[in-house]
Amino acid sequence: MQTKEVRGPVQPVVEVVDIAKTYAGAGGVPALDGVSVAFARGTFCAVMGPSGSGKSTLLHCAAGLDRPDRGDVRLGGEDIGRLKEPALTRARRRRVGFVFQSYNLMDSLTVWQNVLLPRKLAGDRPDKAWAREVIARVGLSGREHDRPGQLSGGQRQRVALARALAARPEVIFADEPTGALDLSTGREVLTLLREAVDDFGTSVVMVTHDPASAAWADRVVFLADGRIVSELGYPTSEQIAAQMMAVSA
Template identity: 80%
Template sequence: MTPTVVEVLDVTKSYPGSAGVRALDGVSVGFAAGTFCAVMGPSGSGKSTLLHCAAGLDRPDSGRVLLAGQEISGLREPKLTTVRRRRVGFVFQSYNLMDSLSVWHNVLLPQRLAGVRPDRSWAREVMRRVGLAGRENDRPGQLSGGQRQRVALARALAGRPEVIFADEPTGALDLSTGREVLALLREAVDGFGTAVIMVTHDPAAAAWADRVVFLADGRIVAELADPTVEKVAAQMTAVSAR
């Protein structure tokens, strides 16, 4: 049985000004190691909040979050930051690259911030696999959007994380480039054994996953295994009509 790398247990989360509406309302879900899970739902359903709580970027009001068996929901900074930097990778729609640094130094930055000696040979291999060989000295401003997302993915993989959290990673990309990035995320799972948890609004993107979890009004309302574009689109229609 595949071990669970991330567990969210009865998590609730509200934000000031939300008129008492909970972004997450008693959510419990597990994500298996070495698998690709997409998280979908209508706008305001809580999918990004779930991702942020699961990744330790936000603290739940109640409930527990476990990363590889370690509870992180109660950790204080800087311990939580250390855990994230050593065990988790991130890929966001906005890339979150340092424009003043070269591609190479962007890729190594999380390990250096974590006080870990970078594995340079592995970083070079990751860059080769994501198609960035020869671009090490470029700055992010010299790259296309797709290339910048490849840098973000290489940065996430360079630290050998147990899980990568991806928040709308193809949202700012054209269809062709988006497919390339999704193929790289799929390779992170199949080739590197990394778990990927991805928030998306796109049924075509979700179809790259092994499993899709659907949220509505802060609760998990449906799941799909072995998704197809058609199955995901039909389930999203049903969820949105609730």
């Protein structure tokens, strides 16, 4: 990988400022309570915390899938929280990729069609050469005409990652991407996410409950009770596990 020359301060790919979110069904307890955090471009950040700490809510608000009750969400410097729904949808399709635990593939479409779908929905012409490259990179060459039902869980998650990368997003949000996978397959998916950062310069923000998965990240942010309580840079899985015990106490 070539070293990039940095000129001046680097703008975060995503920044949330003092965001708060309370769900009606949560008994009035805030899911997020004044969270501010920036995610740097070209880095891999994991978000961790106990169940109910607000980590998935933070990801959904940062990705524009949900709107905070207050605060700002900036994607590449643009306050997407102020966009009306059609414009917000367009911004997500052009600038953000998603990888979920449940894959979220279209069962009626082939691998090839699933990978090209985000660009088509955005009204853009898909870059088919790039799509072929990312399909090869995730190890699915020759399976382009298969449908998700013909693939294993790990292969379906590879399709989801190829779909995200094919759209050339500024940032990929991954919500428990290895949660439904066995240890070996999960490691393969984490390797691909790491390569997306190191080889393609993509930014990755991943929610996970697993210290071993979080150890693939450059930075780990910890939430508890809807607030950021600590973070670690380039940590080991042992350091992450110890910090998780501390924030869960």
